[in-house]
Amino acid sequence: MRQFSTSLSVHTNRQGFFELTKDIRAWLLDTGIEDGLLTVFCRHTSASLTIQENADPDVLHDIGTFFKKLVPEDASLYTHTNEGADDMPAHIRSALTDVSLSIPVVAGKPVLGTWQGVFLVEHRARDHQRTVVLHIIGE
Template structure:
């Protein structure tokens, strides 16, 4: 068994989903492992990861609108408000969606479905520089 790890740096433009499937696939392919398990980990508490449809951009727009309704940016609802009205809602959205994914690797590639893509879900309103750690274990 072998292991490999790297960090991807993703620049966001504010709240929304940023697809990171291509750089993940590229990195996995370069490791020379045929079978294994890929862990994708977001090193932040106000952004998260999700696997979603990557064929229709309406899916990402609908998800963003849904989470804005589910977790409103109303400061009177929260004690943690020092970093602005979007900070605590971003933490809650991140807790709901998660910061880690496990993806099987088969035939040297992540075993994603036809319409599945891996997304960094930015929950803050302003642009951020986010880090995603990839760890691959396999043979």
Template sequence: MRQTIHHLSVQASHRGLVEFTGEVRRFIADQGIRTGLLTLFCRHTSASLLIQENADPSVRRDLERYFASVAPEHAGRYEHDTEGPDDMPAHLRTALTQVQLSVPVEHGQLVLGTWQGLYLFEHRRHTQPRDIVLHLLGE
């Protein structure tokens, strides 16, 4: 059994979903592990990870609108606003999603569905590089 770990930096140009499936596929291909499990972990509290449809962009737009309605930005609504009015809504959106994913690897490939991709869900307006830790275990 082998394992490897890698830090992937993902930069969103704006709030919303950014696909990074290709970078993860390249990482797996370089490791030579044929069967195993990939764990992805986002080291931030105002961004999250999703496996979501990568064919129709309207899915991503609908998700972004939904989360904006569930955790809206309104000055004075939240006690925690240290970094601005989008600070606490970003934490709420992360709490409603996830910061860790597990994806099987079979025949040296991610076992994703036909229309599935890996996404960083950036919840802040002022974006920053996000550190995604990839841990691959297998043989």
């Protein structure tokens, strides 16, 4: 059994979805591990991870629109407001999604569906440098 880890630095400049699939695939190839389990972990409380459709951008747009309706950016609704109107909603949206994903790896590739991609979801409206940790264990 072998294991490797690395960190991806992701610059975000808006709310939205930032695809990590290509970076993850490239790193997995470099590890040489053929079969195992990949963990993807987001080190932030106002950003998250998801596996979602990567073919039609309307899907990601609709999900973003839904989150804005589900968790509005209205400071009058929250006690924690000192970091801006989008901060507390970002924490809630992050809690509703994932900060850690487990993805099987077979033949050196993440086992994803035809239309699936791995995304960092930025829930804040301003620039951030986000860190996503990748860890693979396998053979």
